[in-house]
Amino acid sequence: MNSPHYILLPVSSLFITVSLICAFFLNFLPTGAWVGMPDFVALALVFWSIHQPRKVGIGVAFVMGLLMDVHSAVHLGENALAYTLLSYLAITIHRRVLWFKPLAQSFYVLPLFMFVQAVQLIVRLIVAPAAQFPGWWYFVASIVTTLLWPVATWVLLAPQRRAVDKDNTRPI
Template sequence: MNHPQYILQPVNPIFIIFSLIVAFVLNLLPWGFSVGIPDFVALVLVFWSIHQPRKVGIGIAFTMGLLMDVHDAVYLGENALAYTLLSYFAISIHRRVLWFPPLVQSFQVFPLFLGILVIKLGVRLVISSDSHFPGWLYFLECAVTTALWPIATWLLLAPQRRPVDKDETRPI
């Protein structure tokens, strides 16, 4: 109860675009290992779909999914379908999630990240005849992405926080 509630400034649309571009570039990086790499685009999409559902919605998620499909050279629409459903479900739970602190929020967004991995795996298994189950370490990605949720929340809300200095003439 002693933690003050800060009033956030309105988000700058340029910052939203910048954060989505940075997430896309982070997904483009050639990581030295292939297991447990977080999906930065999914993380940022869920964050903005929860915090700004009127500015980042299903259309942006679909576009980012198509860009990731082209980059990953997977079936066109696999990531687009997953990100669209991810954004839809994030928007549908956004009021409930915002009641909790970031650590508890991470437990509530974990099923979203797990769901998109299941959708991607399901599309691959259904469409391709030579696909096989990649193993249980495939699902480590959603755990790592969920672990990054509090850090992403802190980073993406930083430009919106008001200064801590108090003005005695202002009531809030």
């Protein structure tokens, strides 16, 4: 037990909102057809659904999904369905995931990100019969998003780690 254990401060609802808005705008990046572009909204939704399931849940995921549907100009409800299922599954496993360090947590969130992409792909293939399977490279985005999990954990938990009143004589 050499690694420090932080007692986290309560997270601000404003910070959660700002982080979700930033994730939404990061998805606006002009990437074109880049293979492996991470889904920042899915990353933020999974993170907050795991760390704050009472503040960010299925309703927030549904609204973010509708916003992404409008932004991406895809069938209305495609991202909403995927993000709602993603949030539900993240809330379901949130107690188990929090036991592990961020690197080990990545193994738990990888199937979630792959599931979201699979749901989006299945909806596209069902709704548009002329659509074709894009190939297995389509799922590289899930791996890239999973690789960003430790970074997102460090960045999004940083405001909660600060001490309210710094005291050098206190061990915690």
